[in-house]
Amino acid sequence: MNKDVIYIEPEDDITDIISKLKSSKEKVVALVPPKNIGILRSAVNTKLIARAAKQSEKVAVVVTADTSLTKLAVNAGLPIAKTLQSRPKLSEEFEPEDLANSAEPISIDERKLDNKPAKKPVEEIEAPDEPEEPESAPKTAKTEKKPAKKAPDDEFNSSDLEKKDKKKSKKGKKGIPDFDKYRKFIVIGVIAGILLIVFLIWAILFAPAATIAVKIRTTANNFSEGITLTTDQNSEDTENGVFYLETQEEKKENSVEFTATGKKDVGEKATGSLYVSATLTISQQSISIPKGASFTYGGYTYYADNASSLVQEGSSCSQVSAFENTCKASATISVTAAENGEEYNIGAQSSGWTSSVSGLTSIYNQSAFTGGSSKTVTYVQQSDVDEAQSKLEDSSEEYSKEQLIEAFGDDIMVIEASYTEETGKVTSSPAVGKEVEDGEKAKLTITSTYTIYGVEKSKINEFITKKTEEGLADDQKLYETGDPFIERFTGSNGSFTGRLKSTTQTGPKVTEEDVLEKVKGKKVGEVQTLLRSINGVSSVDVDTSFFWVNSVPDDANKIKIEITMEE
Numbered sequence: 001m002n003k004d005v006i007y008i009e010p011e012d013d014i015t016d017i018i019s020k021l022k023s024s025k026e027k028v029v030a031l032v033p034p035k036n037i038g039i040l041r042s043a044v045n046t047k048l049i050a051r052a053a054k055q056s057e058k059v060a061v062v063v064t065a066d067t068s069l070t071k072l073a074v075n076a077g078l079p080i081a082k083t084l085q086s087r088p089k090l091s092e093e094f095e096p097e098d099l100a101n102s103a104e105p106i107s108i109d110e111r112k113l114d115n116k117p118a119k120k121p122v123e124e125i126e127a128p129d130e131p132e133e134p135e136s137a138p139k140t141a142k143t144e145k146k147p148a149k150k151a152p153d154d155e156f157n158s159s160d161l162e163k164k165d166k167k168k169s170k171k172g173k174k175g176i177p178d179f180d181k182y183r184k185f186i187v188i189g190v191i192a193g194i195l196l197i198v199f200l201i202w203a204i205l206f207a208p209a210a211t212i213a214v215k216i217r218t219t220a221n222n223f224s225e226g227i228t229l230t231t232d233q234n235s236e237d238t239e240n241g242v243f244y245l246e247t248q249e250e251k252k253e254n255s256v257e258f259t260a261t262g263k264k265d266v267g268e269k270a271t272g273s274l275y276v277s278a279t280l281t282i283s284q285q286s287i288s289i290p291k292g293a294s295f296t297y298g299g300y301t302y303y304a305d306n307a308s309s310l311v312q313e314g315s316s317c318s319q320v321s322a323f324e325n326t327c328k329a330s331a332t333i334s335v336t337a338a339e340n341g342e343e344y345n346i347g348a349q350s351s352g353w354t355s356s357v358s359g360l361t362s363i364y365n366q367s368a369f370t371g372g373s374s375k376t377v378t379y380v381q382q383s384d385v386d387e388a389q390s391k392l393e394d395s396s397e398e399y400s401k402e403q404l405i406e407a408f409g410d411d412i413m414v415i416e417a418s419y420t421e422e423t424g425k426v427t428s429s430p431a432v433g434k435e436v437e438d439g440e441k442a443k444l445t446i447t448s449t450y451t452i453y454g455v456e457k458s459k460i461n462e463f464i465t466k467k468t469e470e471g472l473a474d475d476q477k478l479y480e481t482g483d484p485f486i487e488r489f490t491g492s493n494g495s496f497t498g499r500l501k502s503t504t505q506t507g508p509k510v511t512e513e514d515v516l517e518k519v520k521g522k523k524v525g526e527v528q529t530l531l532r533s534i535n536g537v538s539s540v541d542v543d544t545s546f547f548w549v550n551s552v553p554d555d556a557n558k559i560k561i562e563i564t565m566e567e
Contacts, residue, residue, distance in 0.1 A: 003028035005084065010034055014045045018052045021060060029053070030084060032063045040069055046076035053078075061088045209545040209558040210524075214515060214531060215538045215566045218479050218507035223464055224499060227486070229415075229455070231494035238459050239466070245453040245496070246412055248404040255445040258388035260436040262381040270337040270344035270372030272302070274353070277330035277362040278310050286311055287329060287359050294356040295335055295363060300344050302335035302369075310360075330362075337372055344372035377435045380442050385428045388444040393423070400450040412454035415498070417489040419452040453496075460484050460500065468504050475535075477509040479565050505565055508536025512561040521554045538566045 004026035008017055017039070021029055031049070033040050040046060040062075053060035062073040065082045073080050079088040227241040236244040274295055278287050287310040295302045310329035337344035346369050353363035400421070405414050424447035436442050464481045472478065482502035489498040514534075519527045524542045531540040544550065552559060 002026050003030060005030045005032060008033045008039075012039065014039060014048055017049060021049065021052055021058065022056045024058065026058075028059045028061065030061045030063050030081070032084070033066075033069070041072065043072055043075060046072045046078060050076040050078050203546070203548065207546055208549045208551070208553045209560075210519075210549070210552045211543045211560040211562065212515065212519060212527065212531070212552070213541040213543070213562045213564065214510065215540075215564055216479065216507045216510055216536050217538045218505040218565045221468070221504045221506055223468060223482070223484075223502045223504050225463075225467060227463075227498055227500045229453070229486075229489075229491070229496040229498060231453075238463055241463065241500075243455045243459060243463075245415075245418075245455065246408065247451065247453055248407050249449065249451045250400060250404060251447065251449050252400060253445060253447050254392050255443055256388055256392045257441040257443050258384055258391075260378050260380045260384050260430075260442045262379040262384070262433075263376060264379055265340045265374055266377050266435065267340035267373040267375040268371050269340055270302075270342075270346075270369040271305075271334065272346075272365055272367065272369035273332055273334050274302075274363055274365050275330065275332050276310065276355070276357075276360050277328065278359050279361055280310070280327045280329045287357070289331065289333060289357050294338075295353055296355070297346060297349055297353050300346065301338040302344075303338060305334045305336055308333045337369070340372065341374045342372050345369055378438070379435050380428055380430055380432050382432050384442065385426070385432060385444060388428075388442075389426055389446065392444065392446055393421075400448075401452065404450060404452045408454050411457055413457045413460055413484060413486075414452065414454045415486050415489055416452070417486070417498075418454075418496070420450070422449045422451075424448060455486075457484075463500070464502055464504065468506070472506060475509050476506055477511075478504060478506050480505040507565070508534075510534055510536060510563060512563060515561050515563070516556055516559060519552045519559065520556065521552065523551050527552055 004024040006017075006020050006024065006029055008031060012020075017031070021031070040049075046062075049060055059079065061079045061081055062069065063081050063084055064070060064073070070080050079090050081088040225241060227243060229243050229245050230236065231245050231247060233244045236242055276289065280287065289304055289308040289310070291304055291307045293304040295304070308331045310331045346365075348365055348367055350364040353365075355363055401419050404419070405416075408414055427445045429443045429445070430436055461481045461484070464484060465478055468478050468481075482504050484500060484502040486498040486500055489496060491497055515531060518530050522530065524544065527542050528540045531537055542552070544552075
């Protein structure tokens with residue numbers, strides 16, 4: 001049967017002992033008092049323990065060789081054992097001479113402890129449900145000589161004593177500790193101690209650092225200077241305000257499709273020959289027919305292809321009066337229809353013709369006119385090209401400008417006023433007046449050159465700094481050059497002028513070196529007082545590296561100075 005061993009400490013009172021007894025999970029509980037314990041030298045207390053054991057249905061065995069304590073335990077009805085390995089005796093087993101001849105009290109602290117289990121097993125201590133009949137002395141002796149074998153968990157052995165004896169008595173002697181069991185804790189303690197020492201060295205010598213933020217009151221000033229800009233790098237002279245222009249240029253072929261709206265007939269015109277004649281007088285020997293003279297038949301007009309003259313026929317003259325003779329004159333001329341169309345292919349007509357030439361008496365065509373045809377096509381008009389070009393320029397200008405600005409990067413101050421777009425040759429395919437195939441679109445192509453200029457920001461800032469500091473007093477300082485820009489940018493052929501403008505910030509001269517010399521090794525409060533006394537300083541903030549650091553280090557490498565302008 002398993003049993004529990006309770007070591008009674010000198011400072012325990014009767015309630016502690018009863019509490020430990022009741023809280024034990026084992027049926028049999030061995031109570032081991034220390035030497036000269038006073039709490040159990042009371043008949044009332046031993047009876048209270050016996051009653052608590054009975055109420056909790058446990059067997060409380062008092063392990064002691066003390067005569068007085070043995071008597072009190074026997075009177076209370078508690079089993080007694082001289083050692084943890086001894087067989088317990090009930091009150092009925094004790095004879096008067098046993099109590100009288102008891103050995104001197106044996107303290108738990110005076111026993112020899114080892115880690116070996118008991119060589120001889122002891123009788124199992126069981127809690128009888130009812131009191132048993134007392135055994136005779138010889139039988140008891142026989143039982144002690146031949147103890148029954150028990151499982152290791154049921155023995156009172158020296159290892160159990162070691163487990164409990166490690167508790168230190170505040171008033172009595174200390175037990176012998178098992179250093180093997182505490183080796184891990186010792187190593188951890190040593191490591192923790194070393195880490196603590198390292199941390200303290202680091203915290204005191206290396207960790208301290210400080211950041212000091214100083215704000216300065218400044219004044220805004222308008223900066224304005226005329227400058228020259230050039231695309232010839234050899235002509236640059238920044239000290240005298242001549243700056244080299246960085247150039248971003250892009251040639252782009254932009255195109256757009258458009259719908260041609262022109263309509264025309266590209267058929268053929270009818271052609272033929274006309275025979276014309278007239279009667280001439282002696283005074284009027286010929287009639288001239290100019291090129292382009294018109295001849296009309298049935299509403300269809302034809303024009304003379306070449307100039308011609310009607311010449312008198314040799315024997316055709318006759319006298320019409322005493323004073324005048326008439327002669328017949330004729331000519332054959334080629335004509336072309338005024339417009340395209342098959343309707344101008346008329347047959348031979350002997351009459352019905354009229355002409356813009358006066359004096360003709362006869363006009364007819366001996367053969368039919370031929371070749372006239374009609375075909376309407378779409379062609380490109382100039383207005384189509386103009387409209388497509390306007391759309392192309394509107395869609396491409398802003399895009400190209402943004403691309404050029406981004407190409408400069410952050411180190412260049414872009415002069416947006418310098419942006420130019422030169423439109424090159426405009427090409428239409430098909431060309432103006434040419435036919436566009438059915439279902440197809442014409443295409444307009446423009447080659448344009450986009451250009452924009454910029455100047456290096458560092459050079460501009462150097463120029464502004466130099467010009468501004470020339471007008472400052474010795475105790476003043478330029479803190480910010482602002483955001484420079486160029487106005488009135490004009491010029492051509494690589495030579496330009498403009499006006500450089502900005503808003504600068506100036507104020508009292510407070511340098512990092514001045515601040516550093518004043519703060520090294522000083523307390524935080526002292527640093528703030530010293531720096532605020534400087535002319536122009538509006539506020540001071542000291543931020544230390546850790547909460548335990550309350551002074552600025554002596555090492556300048558561990559001090560960071562930030563001088564900013566008051567907003």
